[in-house]
Amino acid sequence: xxxxxxxxxxxxxxxxxxxxxxxxxxxxxxxxxxxxxxxxxxxxxxxxxxxxxxxxxxxxxxxxxxxxxxxxxxxxxxxxxxxxxxxxxxxxxxxxxxxxxxxxxxxxxxxxxxxxxxxxxxxxxxxxxxxxxxxxxxxxxxxxxxxxxxxxxxxxxxxxxxxxxxxxxxxxxxxxxxxxxxxxxxxxxxxxxxxxxxxxxxxxxxxxxxxxxxxxxxxxxxxxxxxxxxxxxxxxxxxxxxxxxxxxxxxxxxxxxxxxxxxxxxxxxxxxxxxxxxxxxxxxxxxxxxxx
Amino acid sequence: xxxxxxxxxxxxxxxxxxxxxxxxxxxxxxxxxxxxxxxxxxxxxxxxxxxxxxxxxxxxxxxxxxxxxxxxxxxxxxxxxxxxxxxxxxxxxxxxxxxxxxxxxxxxxxxxxxxxxxxxxxxxxxxxxxxxxxxxxxxxxxxxxxxxxxxxxxxxxxxxxxxxxxxxxxxxxxxxxxxxxxxxxxxxxxxxxxxxxxxxxxxxxxxxxxxxxxxxxxxxxxxxxxxxxxxxxxxxxxxxxxxxxxxxxxxxxxxxxxxxxxxxxxxxxxxxxxxxxxxxxxxxxxxxxxxxxxxxxxxxxxxxxxxxxxxxxxxxxxxxxxxxxxxxxxxxxxxxxxxxxxxxxxxxxxxxxxxxxxxxxxxxxxxxxxxxxxxxxxxxxxxxxxxxxxxxxxxxxxxxxxxxxxxxxxxxxxxxx
Numbered sequence: 001x002x003x004x005x006x007x008x009x010x011x012x013x014x015x016x017x018x019x020x021x022x023x024x025x026x027x028x029x030x031x032x033x034x035x036x037x038x039x040x041x042x043x044x045x046x047x048x049x050x051x052x053x054x055x056x057x058x059x060x061x062x063x064x065x066x067x068x069x070x071x072x073x074x075x076x077x078x079x080x081x082x083x084x085x086x087x088x089x090x091x092x093x094x095x096x097x098x099x100x101x102x103x104x105x106x107x108x109x110x111x112x113x114x115x116x117x118x119x120x121x122x123x124x125x126x127x128x129x130x131x132x133x134x135x136x137x138x139x140x141x142x143x144x145x146x147x148x149x150x151x152x153x154x155x156x157x158x159x160x161x162x163x164x165x166x167x168x169x170x171x172x173x174x175x176x177x178x179x180x181x182x183x184x185x186x187x188x189x190x191x192x193x194x195x196x197x198x199x200x201x202x203x204x205x206x207x208x209x210x211x212x213x214x215x216x217x218x219x220x221x222x223x224x225x226x227x228x229x230x231x232x233x234x235x236x237x238x239x240x241x242x243x244x245x246x247x248x249x250x251x252x253x254x255x256x257x258x259x260x261x262x263x264x265x266x267x268x269x270x271x272x273x274x275x276x277x278x279x280x281x282x283x284x285x286x287x288x289x290x291x292x
Numbered sequence: 293x294x295x296x297x298x299x300x301x302x303x304x305x306x307x308x309x310x311x312x313x314x315x316x317x318x319x320x321x322x323x324x325x326x327x328x329x330x331x332x333x334x335x336x337x338x339x340x341x342x343x344x345x346x347x348x349x350x351x352x353x354x355x356x357x358x359x360x361x362x363x364x365x366x367x368x369x370x371x372x373x374x375x376x377x378x379x380x381x382x383x384x385x386x387x388x389x390x391x392x393x394x395x396x397x398x399x400x401x402x403x404x405x406x407x408x409x410x411x412x413x414x415x416x417x418x419x420x421x422x423x424x425x426x427x428x429x430x431x432x433x434x435x436x437x438x439x440x441x442x443x444x445x446x447x448x449x450x451x452x453x454x455x456x457x458x459x460x461x462x463x464x465x466x467x468x469x470x471x472x473x474x475x476x477x478x479x480x481x482x483x484x485x486x487x488x489x490x491x492x493x494x495x496x497x498x499x500x501x502x503x504x505x506x507x508x509x510x511x512x513x514x515x516x517x518x519x520x521x522x523x524x525x526x527x528x529x530x531x532x533x534x535x536x537x538x539x540x541x542x543x544x545x546x547x548x549x550x551x552x553x554x555x556x557x558x559x560x561x562x563x564x565x566x567x568x569x570x571x572x573x574x575x576x577x578x579x580x581x582x583x584x585x586x587x588x589x590x591x592x593x594x595x596x597x598x599x600x601x602x603x604x605x606x607x608x609x610x611x612x613x614x615x616x617x618x619x620x621x622x623x624x625x626x627x628x629x630x631x632x633x634x635x636x637x638x639x640x641x642x643x644x645x646x647x648x649x650x651x652x653x654x655x656x657x658x659x660x661x662x663x664x665x666x667x668x669x670x671x672x673x674x675x676x677x678x679x680x681x682x683x684x685x686x687x688x689x690x691x692x693x694x695x696x697x698x699x700x701x702x703x704x705x706x707x708x709x
Contacts, residue, residue: 001701006517006518006521008517009517010514011519013513013514013517014514017511017513017514020511032304038303038304038307038310040307040310041310045313047543093303097303101310114345116347116600117338117343117344117346117347118344118345118347118348118560118561118563118564119344119534119537119560119561119564119565119567120564121563121565121567121676122566123541123544123563123565123566123567123568123569124545129545130547131546131547136521137517138517138520138546138547138629140513140542140545140546140547141486142545143513143545161699187330209651211541211566212541212542212545213510213511213538213541213563214510214534214538214541214561214564214565215344215544216344216534216537216564217343217461218339218341218343218534219510221311222508222510223510224311225308225311225312228304228307228308228311229308231304231699232304232305232308236304253511253514254514257503257514257515257518258518261503261504261505261514261515262477262505262506264505264506264509264514265506265508265509272308289356
């Protein structure tokens with residue numbers, strides 16, 4: 001069965017590549033589920049994370065940037081939530097859309113003014129370079145490391161949302177914000193925390209991707225559409241739905257690259273259409289009262 | 293307080309479309325009004341995967357205009373540059389029309405996307421305004437789609453392929469060898485793939501396969517796996533824009549060692565890949581290490597004004613601005629047809645290289661020297677810009693400049709009246 005090996009390696013590679021969308025999609029999903037804000041600026045935070053990584057790595061090394069960049073972006077997220085997003089939680093959703101659309105554009109142009117439109121040079125640190133062989137399948141050592149970091153981040157988020165008091169309030173707030181309010185709990189600080197975690201994860205993804213893809217001002221909008229597709233396919237409110245969708249999207253790309261390369265990106269949208277036709281709430285989407 | 297009724301999960305789906313729209317908005321035209329000035333329009337992509345190159349193009353056009361005005365303008369009149377951007381062919385066409393009809397420009401320069409250049413060509417032909425294409429490579433623009441009012445300072449795909457092809461033949465990578473290609477999935481890439489196939493077949497190369505790459509693709513890993521399985525003797529790239537940066541970084545990341553060659557290239561994309569990631573042999577119309585007084589002055593001027601190194605796209609827009617200014621002065625006219633005829637008579641222009649260039653009358657392609665650059669080993673790289681060595685000019689000093697251009701059999705242009 002030698003013909004199957006190339007296809008299998010594409011599927012395996014796709015599964016691994018899906019993790020890039022995952023960290024961005026999880027934050028998007030959380031912010032939408034709790035606040036009802038469709039954060040079109042999520043890709044902008046991812047791009048800021050990558051640019052900060054380039055700037056910080058010169059001074060504190062890649063490891064330092066990996067920690068510092070998401071923290072700084074989370075602080076930016078806090079300011080954005082406090083002074084901008086907060087005004088739009090109960091407003092017509094189109095306003096939140098316009099606000100974050102504008103934020104995305106302002107951020108992209110600011111990066112262009114500060115750093116120029118050309119990609120800025122950044123490489124994998126020497127000690128993380130190399131390849132791993134699994135029979136005929138070759139994989140980059142760096143990508144395995146990023147996969148490990150993603151897994152830890154995702155697992156940590158899951159524990160936070162399901163095993164802690166914080167997570168209980170957030171999940172209750174998603175399903176029934178009025179009842180949470182009636183119990184005397186203000187969702188405001190939780191929303192701030194959710195935005196900080198969401199954009200911090202996006203920045204972490206930005207740092208991890210900076211060494212292997214071009215660091216340029218439009219990198220945010222390159223990834224944001226895919227992240228949306230992952231959320232839509234996975235279904236709102238479902239943590240593991242988003243995880244599964246990221247893996248399925250990655251595999252679909254791999255299969256398309258094998259059989260019909262020109263449709264590598266288009267295949268993902270086709271998948272989304274098929275999922276929406278058969279399961280309008282997404283694969284594992286929950287019925288969330290306020291969105292019905 | 294309950295959330296607004298209109299908020300639903302459908303909002304999210306609609307928002308996905310909004311996210312896709314993020315990349316499609318253009319910027320407004322920037323113009324600096326001047327009474328009795330000679331107006332020249334400049335249009336080029338400023339966003340998307342060609343955006344990084346468009347920035348060099350616009351900066352170079354501004355530098356050239358500034359130099360021309362500092363030297364007294366054109367026939368004593370100031371040159372007024374109107375900059376605009378072209379995110380896609382529809383907008384390129386609409387904006388070209390607006391520049392001509394509303395701003396009354398006497399010439400239009402720019403463009404990088406072959407698809408947009410094709411759209412602009414139809415506008416300038418209808419409006420009888422000169423257009424110099426500074427960055428679109430498709431042979432079809434100089435062949436089946438050629439127009440009398442469109443000239444090309446950017447080299448055509450045939451010139452790129454033949455310029456780098458000489459280096460590949462010298463290195464024994466063509467005859468009897470297996471080549472695998474990745475091709476940008478739009479007008480430019482398709483055209484380049486055809487030209488490359490013709491050249492490689494004529495010189496005894498065997499095509500092992502081609503993958504069409506979507507222009508917005510950032511993760512090349514599926515294709516790196518395919519290349520590895522195909523085990524080619526050389527990987528040839530018909531990519532464009534940030535695709536090249538992403539490919540270079542990930543090719544190094546996956547540790548593939550098949551020799552790499554490109555049939556189209558922009559230096560900024562290799563600079564953006566980072567140390568130790570640039571490899572292979574690539575063709576360029578110009579590069580910053582060319583040892584002529586003109587190139588040295590251009591490099592110094594660009595660095596002074598923009599605080600960074602100019603690359604080949606900057607060269608095209610800088611030189612075409614100078615070419616138009618010179619042609620207006622020589623013909624003492626801003627009439628589009630007069631300038632077209634002047635070019636067609638074989639007027640010579642300094643292109644900052646060793647030999648002067650001229651537009652070939654039969655297809656309006658600039659005849660000029662090109663170069664093949666080869667990546668330096670990582671240990672020999674001293675700074676972020678000097679990362680390659682260059683071949684001598686192609687064609688060589690004793691050859692006609694036309695030997696690398698497409699022949700009539702390969703690409704024929706018939707101008708319609």
